[in-house]
Amino acid sequence: MTEKEAEAPGLARLAGLLADETRAACLLALLDGRAWTAGELARHAGVAASTLSEHLGKLVAGGLLAEERQGRHRYVRLADDRVAQLVEDLASQVAPEAAARRPRTLRASSAGSAMARGRTCYDHLAGRLGIAVTDALTGLGLLRQDTGFALTDAGLGWFDAAGIRLRPTGRRPLARACLDWTERRPHLAGVAGAALCRHALDTGWCVRIGSERAVKVTPAGEDALSELLRIDPVSLR
Amino acid sequence: MTEKEAEAPGLARLAGLLADETRAACLLALLDGRAWTAGELARHAGVAASTLSEHLGKLVAGGLLAEERQGRHRYVRLADDRVAQLVEDLASQVAPEAAARRPRTLRASSAGSAMARGRTCYDHLAGRLGIAVTDALTGLGLLRQDTGFALTDAGLGWFDAAGIRLRPTGRRPLARACLDWTERRPHLAGVAGAALCRHALDTGWCVRIGSERAVKVTPAGEDALSELLRIDPVSLR
DNA sequence: CGCACGGTTCGGCGGGCGCCGAAGTGTGTC
């Protein structure tokens, strides 16, 4: 043991940051990868601005959030992809029980189905769209899931041919599995997942719907995905 | 958002289970993959038996621990590898700050170095031993880390040739990276990591030191690792 | 300038939770 117990306080403190419903709601909201203002988060979480200000202080001090002050606004976003991964992992562990009580109202149901069709998960694609892309990559021998989760050499070539640069940053893995909470299956995350998502949004393969995390595949996107990955456009609708 | 906020309470509740120092200490202790009695954990954590009993109740109710009652003993262990992975992930996220304050006493230091040399991490190998094995597999083209984390076909062959059966169980990935908290680098986890560790202990490649998680490579193990993976025995001492 | 507005600080309130020791239950031992 020895040094291991030195970790218990740290672990407890980190978990403590996530152990509050209001803070959890903030982190989940910030999973969209964008920066929110303190006020937006307060409204989203349904608490007073003063309350949320304190929460932000703790999350920033704990290293989970990065802040950026602009004028009289305080923007916060997840500190890095490690934090995003942590929140995703934790959330997916919870999903089983959350899956029990699903859509209730009509609006929630329709918004939910848009989210289920396609959305961003921090900085990569998720939902049926994310799964479809991941499955297509796997089916074409570009991504290997049977023995772990990694791109193949052919996969590297595919990204190159598609004009998607994969630049290694720090210690973030090139490919990583992220468990999808609607589909209950892994989809592509990591550097490759982020690059692909960015490319998809940049080139107009898909566009964001409203201010939510949901995304929609464009006709041009359907053509591209059909040609490059042999994805049946119908499966994305 | 919609259904996403339904997750916030669940996430907070899960995190809340980890957010107590005593419970965290228990979970970290249970990372050795074995079953502990309530009394052992109480002594380990330094709290009254009654206090720990309540903690166990919460952890079991929360699905993090599985219990098994034998006579007047209550044995608990981590519920499954998903929980182990969660605790590992969380702990490794904390490691940076914990790394600052390291060994102090002589005994802690020597025990620490035994742990650093080789240990089990839930059900797979970690420490310098774990890293050495992982690096060797990678160097021989049996494991691919540059594009993600997965065994190669040659890797599957190697396991087969070594007589290590890899039987897929449920949704657990065959190969997965687990971040080592002493080495700050990933080592092999998942089904393959567990099978390799089990094989190493079963065939006497290494043995446990005392009742701790630390393991030591035997002479026979040095021969085997040298022959099968071209690992220099000196690097393991 | 003055006002509106986003954000922060502070005091105070209330609830929740971890802790203990004492008493209770069941199991194994002599």
Add this chain to the structure above:
DNA sequence: GACACACTTCGGCGCCCGCCGAACCGTGCG
């Protein structure tokens, strides 16, 4: 059957923490 022992239940204590509203800063705008 009596005793030891592992664990659990219960009551009570004290602390911590999230919440709010009110007062306070600073920025941006008319």
